[in-house]
Amino acid sequence: xxARAVVLLSGGVDSTTTLAIARSExxxxxxxxxxxxxxxxxxxxxxxxxxxxxxxxxxxVVPLDLRIFGGSALTADISxxxxxxxxxMARGIPVTYVPARNTIFLALALAWAETLGAGDIFxxxxxxxxxxxxxxxxxxIAAFQALANLATKAGVEGKLRTTIHTPLIQLSKAQIIRRxxxxxxxxxxxxxxxxxxxDGRACGRCDACLLRLKGFAENQSPDPGRYV
Amino acid sequence: xxARAVVLLSGGVDSTTTLAIARSExxxxxxxxxxxxxxxxxxxxxxxxxxxxxxxxxxxVVPLDLRIFGGSALTADISxxxxxxxxxMARGIPVTYVPARNTIFLALALAWAETLGAGDIFxxxxxxxxxxxxxxxxxxIAAFQALANLATKAGVEGKLRTTIHTPLIQLSKAQIIRRxxxxxxxxxxxxxxxxxxxDGRACGRCDACLLRLKGFAENQSPDPGRYV
Numbered sequence: 001x002x003a004r005a006v007v008l009l010s011g012g013v014d015s016t017t018t019l020a021i022a023r024s025e026x027x028x029x030x031x032x033x034x035x036x037x038x039x040x041x042x043x044x045x046x047x048x049x050x051x052x053x054x055x056x057x058x059x060x061v062v063p064l065d066l067r068i069f070g071g072s073a074l075t076a077d078i079s080x081x082x083x084x085x086x087x088x089m090a091r092g093i094p095v096t097y098v099p100a101r102n103t104i105f106l107a108l109a110l111a112w113a114e115t116l117g118a119g120d121i122f123x124x125x126x127x128x129x130x131x132x133x134x135x136x137x138x139x140x141i142a143a144f145q146a147l148a149n150l151a152t153k154a155g156v157e158g159k160l161r162t163t164i165h166t167p168l169i170q171l172s173k174a175q176i177i178r179r180x181x182x183x184x185x186x187x188x189x190x191x192x193x194x195x196x197x198x199d200g201r202a203c204g205r206c207d208a209c210l211l212r213l214k215g216f217a218e219n220q221s222p223d224p225g226r227y228v
Numbered sequence: 229x230x231a232r233a234v235v236l237l238s239g240g241v242d243s244t245t246t247l248a249i250a251r252s253e254x255x256x257x258x259x260x261x262x263x264x265x266x267x268x269x270x271x272x273x274x275x276x277x278x279x280x281x282x283x284x285x286x287x288x289v290v291p292l293d294l295r296i297f298g299g300s301a302l303t304a305d306i307s308x309x310x311x312x313x314x315x316x317m318a319r320g321i322p323v324t325y326v327p328a329r330n331t332i333f334l335a336l337a338l339a340w341a342e343t344l345g346a347g348d349i350f351x352x353x354x355x356x357x358x359x360x361x362x363x364x365x366x367x368x369i370a371a372f373q374a375l376a377n378l379a380t381k382a383g384v385e386g387k388l389r390t391t392i393h394t395p396l397i398q399l400s401k402a403q404i405i406r407r408x409x410x411x412x413x414x415x416x417x418x419x420x421x422x423x424x425x426x427d428g429r430a431c432g433r434c435d436a437c438l439l440r441l442k443g444f445a446e447n448q449s450p451d452p453g454r455y456v
Contacts, residue, residue, distance in 0.1 A: 060296055134384040137378070143375040
């Protein structure tokens with residue numbers, strides 16, 4: 001029997017590629033999506049498409065409305081920045097930062113992993129893609145893994161060691177897309193936009209769209225995403 | 229202006245005492261309760277009573293149904309153990325353990341704290357009360373604090389240091405209740421039972437009830453809780 005892994009799946013390029021990598025490594029994959037009240041809720045539909053297409057063993061969508069706390073352009077009534085040059089993206093943490101998001105996501109993944117008897121959690125964080133989020137850095141991930149191994153019954157009883165896998169952490173967006181194309185990922189299923197149109201089409205101008213478009217361009221591969 | 233603190237509030241003896249301690253230390257308190265699908269949902273009503281009585285600055289109840297993962301007597305269809313002697317409670321982690329619960333709760337507290345500009349989080353964990361939960365131990369809390377200071381934008385930008393306060397961690401249940409009584413806590417507002425009757429009265433026989441009753445008895449103080 002294959003080892004089980006919980007894969008955090010948002011429905012974007014990074015998490016979809018991460019899921020493909022986990023499968024290529026032989027894990028039986030359990031996809032976890034958090035419906036956190038993001039304004040780009042269309043990505044939850046993308047996550048469902050990807051999970052179905054990748055034939056995950058189970059896909060759980062957890063409703064957890066982080067708008068209750070506010071504090072981010074993705075969850076509160078703050079405008080998503082558009083048309084920012086890469087140099088500006090590289091210069092600090094943007095308003096699209098959601099407080100403690102990855103800590104919450106990893107905590108939920110840890111809970112499910114313990115229930116499943118899974119010692120492996122995959123998250124598509126990336127330290128190089130200009131987002132500047134603190135909870136995407138290697139030292140943050142190492143701290144979470146240390147915490148995880150103190151946090152659970154299965155860990156304390158010596159039955160399960162938790163490993164947080166971050167296969168994309170040192171890759172550029174172009175390298176991520178190249179890896180995904182090699183693995184046969186269908187990026188038409190994914191969505192990346194922070195501020196999509198009501199019909200789901202991407203804006204093409206937010207940080208996430210700009211980085212995605214650049215990644216495909218650098219691979220001389222057309223982006224199959226739908227843009228306004 | 230007083231410093232703000234987020235206090236995790238379940239509505240039981242420990243978290244209510246913790247809230248009273250945070251107030252006595254001069255913090256402006258923000259109470260956070262998670263409605264996680266616990267079978268003892270009556271405790272959410274207790275948390276509302278306590279928060280109102282203690283005049284917290286704000287009380288947020290986050291719906292997050294952990295039954296989606298299962299795996300605990302508190303959230304799945306497993307019987308709550310009754311009438312266990314203390315020696316048996318001391319012997320390992322019980323089925324009432326909820327996978328990664330405190331990690332999830334602290335992650336949510338961290339998210340709200342960052343939004344509020346609060347560097348202080350209070351949690352009423354206890355390493356001595358026979359519960360044996362891994363995520364109540366000092367080394368676990370230290371690991372979460374280390375994580376918290378790597379996880380947030382405010383932390384990375386040097387604007388906020390996070391401290392996880394665990395004022396009860398080395399106290400017995402009797403000592404916790406004594407401290408609360410000194411601070412004027414009205415324990416009639418609280419509920420501790422894992423398996424209450426439909427009308428909200430405590431069973432008097434689960435681990436939580438037995439430890440609570442013992443704590444009041446050791447203080448020669450009547451437990452104002454309602455029992456079947």
